[in-house]
Amino acid sequence: GENVEQHPSTLSVQEGDSAVIKCTYSDSASNYFPWYKQELGKRPQLIIDIRSNVGEKKDQRIAVTLNKTAKHFSLHITETQPEDSAVYFCAARGTGRRALTFGSGTRLQVQP
Amino acid sequence: SAVISQKPSRDICQRGTSLTIQCQVDSQVTMMFWYRQQPGQSLTLIATANQGSEATYESGFVIDKFPISRPNLTFSTLTVSNMSPEDSSIYLCSDLARDRGRLQETQYFGPGTRLLVL
Numbered sequence: 001g002e003n004v005e006q007h008p009s010t011l012s013v014q015e016g017d018s019a020v021i022k023c024t025y026s027d028s029a030s031n032y033f034p035w036y037k038q039e040l041g042k043r044p045q046l047i048i049d050i051r052s053n054v055g056e057k058k059d060q061r062i063a064v065t066l067n068k069t070a071k072h073f074s075l076h077i078t079e080t081q082p083e084d085s086a087v088y089f090c091a092a093r094g095t096g097r098r099a100l101t102f103g104s105g106t107r108l109q110v111q112p
Numbered sequence: 113s114a115v116i117s118q119k120p121s122r123d124i125c126q127r128g129t130s131l132t133i134q135c136q137v138d139s140q141v142t143m144m145f146w147y148r149q150q151p152g153q154s155l156t157l158i159a160t161a162n163q164g165s166e167a168t169y170e171s172g173f174v175i176d177k178f179p180i181s182r183p184n185l186t187f188s189t190l191t192v193s194n195m196s197p198e199d200s201s202i203y204l205c206s207d208l209a210r211d212r213g214r215l216q217e218t219q220y221f222g223p224g225t226r227l228l229v230l
Contacts, residue, residue: 043204098142099157102154105154
């Protein structure tokens with residue numbers, strides 16, 4: 001089945017700096033890669049996603065890039081703000097599966 | 113997107129007992145899933161809840177321990193049976209919905225049920 005690895009496990013940045021979180025996946029046929037943000041005590045919320053026929057997608061301060069050849073995708077957050085502090089999960093949807101497989105998560109701390 | 117509700121939101125249970133978690137979606141969805149999130153960990157898929165038939169379990173999860181029902185398209189239950197402290201976790205219901213204007217189905221999550229087993 002699909003296996004998703006995520007790095008780093010923790011990331012601390014100063015307010016206004018950029019943050020990058022990276023994920024790799026194992027199933028070359030995976031075609032959908034969402035990112036979720038989970039604040040403490042809350043449910044995971046979808047923040048951005050990308051399909052395998054697109055290399056990059058941007059939504060205001062967040063962007064996701066996908067390299068199908070290398071089987072990795074990344075989340076980029078620019079001009080970070082304290083409210084960006086949360087745990088971020090990458091995920092992938094593999095062949096023949098409808099449920100997502102999640103990475104291990106990255107705890108992002110934005111220092112004011 | 114479909115609104116997902118779960119109950120109970122939290123519970124404290126004694127070992128050896130069972131707890132049934134309910135999940136209600138406000139519109140008909142194609143698929144429903146149950147995930148477990150242990151403290152400080154990622155989300156692990158327990159099973160896919162199939163409407164009108166037995167759930168499809170992931171490796172490491174069995175029906176005797178986690179019986180699941182889905183009597184219709186908008187409702188599902190997960191039972192955690194014969195609980196032990198290792199079952200202390202957050203249990204999340206999830207659905208797959210096709211939002212208006214989007215080609216891709218999106219997976220949404222309920223608020224979770226926080227379970228503590230003593």
